[in-house]
Amino acid sequence: MKQHKPNRFYWIISIFKLLMVLVIALFTFAPFLWMLIASLHPSHGSPPTPSHLMPKVWHWDNYRTVLTMDSVPFVRFFLNSLLVTFFVVICQLLLCSLAGYGFARLSFPGRDWLFVLFLASMMIPGQVTVIPLFLLVRSFGWLNTYWALIVPGISSAFGIFLMRQFFMTLPKDLDDAARIDGCNDLAIYWRVSMPLARPALATLGIFAFISTWTDFFWPLLATTTTNMRTLEVGLSLFKDSFGNTNWPLQMAASVLVLLPVIIIFLLAQRYLIQGIALTGLKG
Amino acid sequence: MKRKHSKSGLWFIFPSFVHLSIFVLFPIVFALFLSLHRWDVLKPDKPWVGLANYVVLFHDPLFWNAMGNSLYYVAFSVPLGMIVALGVALLVQQNTRGMQALRAIYYLPAVSSTVAISMVWTFIYLPDHGMIDWMLRSMGMHQWAHTDWLEDPFWAMPALIFMSIWTGLGPRMILYLAGLTGIPNALYEAAEIDGAGYWATFRHITLPLLLPTTFFILVTSSIGALQIFTPIYMMTKGGPMWKTDVVGYHIYTEAWRQFHMGMASAQSYVLFLVILVITVIQFKMVSKGLEEYSLQ
């Protein structure tokens, strides 16, 4: 702990800590590395094995094979995921910030009761709601359309909670000043609070992005044809006609699926970590 | 300046409330309705059966086997994952650039596609071609080699738990880091003046003050772990010998392979009840713990 004054063990302990930290990092990263290396092994013959770690020839053509297979159109899956995620994120930013603002800054009859209702809904296991949701969406005629993938996700109790926690931290004076200037609630929300909420919105955005992009269960049930699958479901279909797995191709497909999320995460990790602190600590 | 009640707040909530009502609240009620029917979607008639589904599932050994598997999974994956995460958080506490980069690496599994992760771990767990098998062989532990980890009735569940510690590390670590920064430095300084060692400081200051964080992680992780589905679906399909057939997966097969939607709804309600009971127990335990420490 950094508060301790340096003693003669200080350096030994520091080096030991560093080693530990690096070993754990290696352990965390090794599966990704192995995924990447295995994806470059030849796709014919015996599957890759760690005792012959590096391929003799780097088979970058595996990626082309994966991208051009017409039974698993990855480009189409990618565009589906993108479209769905884009709309879900935009809607969540709007709806969750609206509701979060309402709960944090406005008082109205039944507010606390409603807030508890939203919070409690997070406790309900997905298994309870998914069958009725499926039947409901079916009765709307939405199955296997973008509607089914987007609309159930456009608001989330978690997002509302996150935005409320953030709006609670803004000083009230700002609202009051704006109100004296003659702004109504909506104008205050949009012109005063939202510009200040950018970091929180970024956090909500990244959460919504990751959870929608990697969602599996609902898109698996809600889509039935290949052209409507999202990346995550598409990847799970990646088997040959006998249900066998071609490991190098499978790993290449996995790398392709992981890449966008990892890039987004690395660009925006700051917001993600802030968000966890915000909802975790003050919850 | 005092604010009076205004109705406009309701309009802010309204869109989300409508959404919640249609896509969450209504399904909850509808699920209860389904659970009281023999609701086989492929069959034209869906008769009301009262509590028959609950009675049948109460006597269904495979359902309770699945519940047992889920509890086994939660009982190991959550505490072990938390211990590892706390240890790592203590190691990477310093806010240097290097540590921040490491934190990002630790977090990577949590943002990755579960399907991709499940596939690479299946690959790692393979006998002969797998990473683990190769490591054991190169360490000379030939008695362990050739184990088909995911197909072995004893090892399949530990293998899944091991993987879950890996995937869950990042978020739990970040939560613990947030908790650690919330502990006032003055307390550590006081402890040092009192001559308390590292271990005593950890036990009497760090751990108790992290209790709210621990509680939060415990509850959310347990709820999540009780519902685990995707890794099972991708890696073991509940096998071998139903040893990894957890409740989340069991309900899935009931609903989407056999299309017994009524029975599946009844099972999901029982799962909900179990989650509720476990959360309440955890809450009781932690509030007791908090009381004890606040007396000091």
Place this chain on the structure above:
Amino acid sequence: MRSHLIWIFSVIVVLSVGGCAHQRNAFDSKIIYLHVSDWGGASADPRYNRIQDEIMAEWNRRHPNIRIVPEHIPGSSAYVSKVLTEFVAGIPPDVMQLDDASAASFIDNNTLVDLTPFIQKEHFNLLRYYPNVLDIARRGKRLYALPSDFTPMMMYYNKKFFREAGLHYPRDGWTWNDFLHDAQKLTVWPKGAYQPTRYGFLAENWMPGWIVWIWQNGGDVLSPNGQTASGYMDSPATIQAVRFFADLEKNHLAPNLSASQAQGEDPFASGLVAMTISGHWDLVPLRASETISMNNVGVVGLPQNKRQVTVIYESGYAITKGCKHPHAAWEYVKFMCGDYVQKMKAKLGIGISAIKSVAESYRNSNPLEPEFLDNIKYGIAPWGTRVENYDVIEDIGTEMMDEVLIGHVPTERALKTATARANAELESNE
């Protein structure tokens, strides 16, 4: 940084929406689109892909107005639940590949169209098909699918290993004792090795693979009317057969390889095992294999104990209820089950054509074909042709075999538990 992200996002979203719009434009003229579900999948085999492409090109030549929108679902158990989900969702395919092992789940849930009116109207000649294969999708006077191709399950053996062990090649009519003797001789366990380097046989837990052993022993898993497992799955004949099968692995004549499928490497092709039971489809990967020469691949009927029998796995094409273009769909079914496609598929070697004349014309196309053709007469269809949700029973059987093979549960007890589970399942179908 954030504005960059949003910019990138917007561009890609606009592109993808544009892409969709472009697709929609193609849907305007009088072209009919048929959605077809089958259980193809991604293949790395260029020959397989080429023949699939040729078939599609020929279809487009013959029927330029009817476009096929394929939905490939790999893996047979995923296939059944996925297509059933499509029915539940109310958006079924127009035409589906119907496997005999799951035919009842579709036929008895009233999801398929009776083909008899089409057949009568056109005086379509059904006599060209093998009658026992055609009858798989028959319910009384109604016929719910035309058969495409099929295979009896056969014993594949490695001729080289038989020669090396000084054994005669197995011949039709061989017995369990002959088989056991050969398996013992074929297993190679060098001194000091941790496990055998070669095994006589590949014993998998997968029930569709081992149910034949029960039949060969005069037993069965369900009663003749398919309504109960009691007295069948737990009968002495069944117990004896399961024990015989499980002992192969317990006595190290078969590798512990329940996950061999997941490894992507065929243990027979790689030379780990000398014998394995499989269908005609295995000829496709074996021909492409670099580790085994076709000259060393032999095929023979299954060994018998009380009766000579094998199981036939078949797939056909069916039209679903709710299909908006039944006539176009019928054209497609006829095409897929007709001479042209059948010949192409026979060339690929994926199965035996259900058209007798096509199948016989390939009799001499390779030295193994006669063995397959001569074993058709011993073939019976799996329970799934008549019992709904039979794939769930197969799961129960597979887990039962796991209990026996790796859980060390006594065979009798494992079968008793499985019987109770199967009965519960059969009851819940009613």
